[in-house]
Amino acid sequence: MRTLEGRCALITGSTQGxxxxxxxxxxxxxxxxxxxxxxxxxxxxAIASGLESAHGVRAVYAAGDxxxxxxxxxxxxxxxxxxxxxxxxVNNAVVRHAAPVxxxxxxxxxxxxxxxxxxxxxxxxxxxxMMQARRWGRILNVxxxxxxxxxxxxxxxxxxxxxxxxxTRAVALEGVPHGITCNAVCPGTTETPVHEAAIASLAAGxxxxxxxxxxxxxxxxxxxRFISAEQVAALMVFLCGPDxxxxxxxxxxxxxxxxxx
Numbered sequence: 001m002r003t004l005e006g007r008c009a010l011i012t013g014s015t016q017g018x019x020x021x022x023x024x025x026x027x028x029x030x031x032x033x034x035x036x037x038x039x040x041x042x043x044x045x046a047i048a049s050g051l052e053s054a055h056g057v058r059a060v061y062a063a064g065d066x067x068x069x070x071x072x073x074x075x076x077x078x079x080x081x082x083x084x085x086x087x088x089x090v091n092n093a094v095v096r097h098a099a100p101v102x103x104x105x106x107x108x109x110x111x112x113x114x115x116x117x118x119x120x121x122x123x124x125x126x127x128x129x130m131m132q133a134r135r136w137g138r139i140l141n142v143x144x145x146x147x148x149x150x151x152x153x154x155x156x157x158x159x160x161x162x163x164x165x166x167x168t169r170a171v172a173l174e175g176v177p178h179g180i181t182c183n184a185v186c187p188g189t190t191e192t193p194v195h196e197a198a199i200a201s202l203a204a205g206x207x208x209x210x211x212x213x214x215x216x217x218x219x220x221x222x223x224x225r226f227i228s229a230e231q232v233a234a235l236m237v238f239l240c241g242p243d244x245x246x247x248x249x250x251x252x253x254x255x256x257x258x259x260x261x
Contacts, residue, residue: 003241005030008083010075010127012066012119013093015039015047018142018190021229022090023047025237027055031088034079035061058082066093067114069122076126085134086127088240091120091164092142096194098153112156117163124171128180137180138240141168145188145221145255161186165251172249181248183239188255189217191226221256 009026013019015037023033033051035044044061051059062078064071079086095115097108120141131137144161151158164184171182189195195216202212217224232254238244239252253259 002028002030004088004237007031007087007240008034008079008085009088009090009240010034010036010062010079010086010123011090011092012036012075012123014090015044015061017192018187018229018232019090019092020047022092022233022236023051023059024054025230025233026088026090026240027051027057027059029237029241030055030057032057032083033059034075034082034086035059036064036066036075036093066119067111069118072119072122073126076123080130085130087131087134087136088138088140089123089127090140090142090236091123093119094142094157096154096157100153101155104155109156112160116157116160117167120164120167124167124182128171128175131175131180132178135179137175137178139168139171139175139180139182140236140239141165141182141184143168143184143186143251145186145253145258147184147186147251148253148259168251169249176248181239181245183247183249184251185232185235185239186251186253186255186259187232188221188227188253188258190229190232195226221258222261223256225256227254227256 009031011019011023014023014035027033048059048061060082062075064075141164143164146158147161147165168182168184175182199212199216202215203209
């Protein structure tokens with residue numbers, strides 16, 4: 001069902017993984033899509049063309065470094081020039097660095113805060129006036145299971161994903177008079193090259209693939225498998241649709257009962 005026909009969705013980190021799955025789901029619902037990520041110009045053009053061919057919408061790529069506020073300005077301006085407004089903002093882009101606190105470099109800490117948290121603030125700051133003018137808007141912040149649970153060697157990731165919940169609540173309350181909602185989606189472990197490499201490393205140590213996966217998920221989601229990016233993306237589209245107008249300021253886990261364990 002094309003429940004979001006004609007809307008414009010700006011999705012960061014949308015040239016691969018969860019962000020790309022979200023781009024396809026929003027396009028299938030009728031949204032024009034502004035892609036943003038680290039793809040080359042040729043790769044981005046191919047992704048945009050694929051979205052347009054598959055779903056009959058328009059898609060553009062807005063290049064930019066999310067750690068630089070000036071580049072974020074440019075991304076929003078690309079969306080405005082292409083579609084006149086941004087109706088839906090999905091703050092999905094993320095960087096991950098792993099190290100103990102005492103070995104965590106200042107540069108990596110600053111990059112984590114800039115991309116995972118400050119970029120979301122700047123994008124909301126820049127797109128809220130367009131949503132207010134139309135008396136409708138949907139903002140989604142992609143947080144994590146680690147907004148509810150701590151983890152060693154991930155201080156910037158845990159901190160920023162937790163802080164996104166506070167940002168979500170504050171923006172949700174400010175959006176109420178303008179028909180704008182803001183929610184956080186909190187996935188468990190989805191399939192990424194980093195996670196696949198961790199399983200492959202366990203298997204290289206003499207375990208079977210099945211044993212490696214069982215060990216990898218032993219302290220994660222009780223389902224013992226990756227969270228489906230398509231299901232997370234489907235929840236995002238639902239939260240922007242006509243049946244979710246009263247869901248606002250929520251933090252919604254998609255984690256195979258991990259947060260309940």
